[in-house]
Amino acid sequence: MPENCVVCDKPSKRTQKILTCGSCSAVHHLHCTNLSEADLQTLEDLGKSWICLTCTSDNRSKRRDDTPVGSPLLARRPKALMESSDGMLKELLQRVTDLQDGQREFERSIKAELSSINRTMSQWQRTIEEHTKSIAFLNETINSVNTKTDSIVEETKALQKRINYLELRLSATEQNSLRNVMDIHGISQKRDEKPETIVCQMASVLGVSLTPSDIDYCYWVSVRSNKNAPSVQHLLKVRFLRHNLVCEFLAARRARKNLSAKDLGCDGNRTIYIDEALSTFNRRLYSAARELKKQGKLKYLWIRNGSIFVRKEDGGRRITIRCEADLETL
Structure with a gap:
């Protein structure tokens, strides 16, 4: 069941x-x-x-x-084992307490560090803001200066053009005042001989009709061929009362291949050259043109009626030199 x-x-x-x-x-x-x-x-x-x-x-x-x-x-646990366990437990509790204290100290240190970092960052932020404002102000100042500089540059260019124009006008006026003046190179200066006598002797040799009354003034000028030249040369500067006398002298000198101081009864055998008198501006241009000719950049260089002319090669076109810009184009 x-x-x-x-x-x-x-x-x-x-x-x-x-x-x-x-x-x-x-x-x-x-x-x-x-x-x-x-x-x-x-x-x-x-x-x-x-x-x-x-x-x-x-x-x-x-x-x-x-x-x-x-x-x-x-x-069944013995008393010694229990006491040992209690000691270990106390030691563990003490270690835990120490760890907790260390953790709290570490947290306080971290908080202090963070607070210091925050203050430093705040100072940096303020410094950056101040620098940003300074940079913005400097940029505005630079832009203003650049604007003024551009204006000054434009004004300078306009003034330079004006100066070049006035310099050309002044040179033309000075050159026109020298149209009756010629320079004679290659004659040694004598103390007792009058310059007018030498000019009349040269006119006689070249076949130019000239009397002392046709001469406005005549004097010696000391010159150097260049700044580093140790010796000083002398040229005779003559101003006539009529411009055609300058033209006659120049034409007669070009027609005569050789003309020396000996032909005039002077000491030495140096070749005599006759040039048109140039203004300070044209003389500087002529000197620069001669340097180009020495460098082989020009084939011919001459002066007519106070104007400077050049040719770069045989058969080339005639170029008038009026300013330094004309030389730069060569």
Whole structure:
């Protein structure tokens, strides 16, 4: 006859699964033990017996291991071991306390550092703002200066053009005042001989009709061929009352291939040259043109009526030199 379940006190049926306690052999319905069929299958697979809750509670009560105080392990701990554990626990607690204090000190240090960094960053921020304002002011000043500089440059260019124009006008006026003047090179100065006498002798040799009354003035001028020349040369500057006399002298000198001081009864055998007198500006241009000719950049260089002319090669066009810009184009 089937036994009743100790939990629900009902008999077990053939269709119901039952469990028998391995300690007290009490019968239990499977659904009364709160176990599943999978749990039952696991017990069978492991070959383990099932113990009911009543037997499990009785065993714990007998062993007195259901409370911490009554645990057999604690009951058997020696006093020395307990004291050692207490010391270790105190040491651990002290270390934890030290770590906590160190952490708090570290946090205070970090906060102080952060506060210092924040103050420094604030100072830098203020400095950067001040520098930004200074840079902006400097940029405005520079822009203003650049604007004024551009204006000054334009004014300077206009003034330079004006100066060049006035310089040309002044040179033209000075050159016009020298249209009756010529320069004679290659004659040695004599103390007792009058310059007018030499000019009249030269006119006689060249076949030019001239009397002392045709001469306005005549005097010696000391010159150097260049700044580094050790010796000083002398030229005879003559001003006539009529411009055609200058033209006649120049034409007669060009017609005569050789003319020296000896032909005039003077000491030496130096070649005599006759040139038109040039203004200071034209004389500077003529000197610069001669340097270009020495460098081989010009083939011909001459003066006519106070104007400077050049040719770069045979058969080339005649170029009038009026200012330094004309020389730069060569």
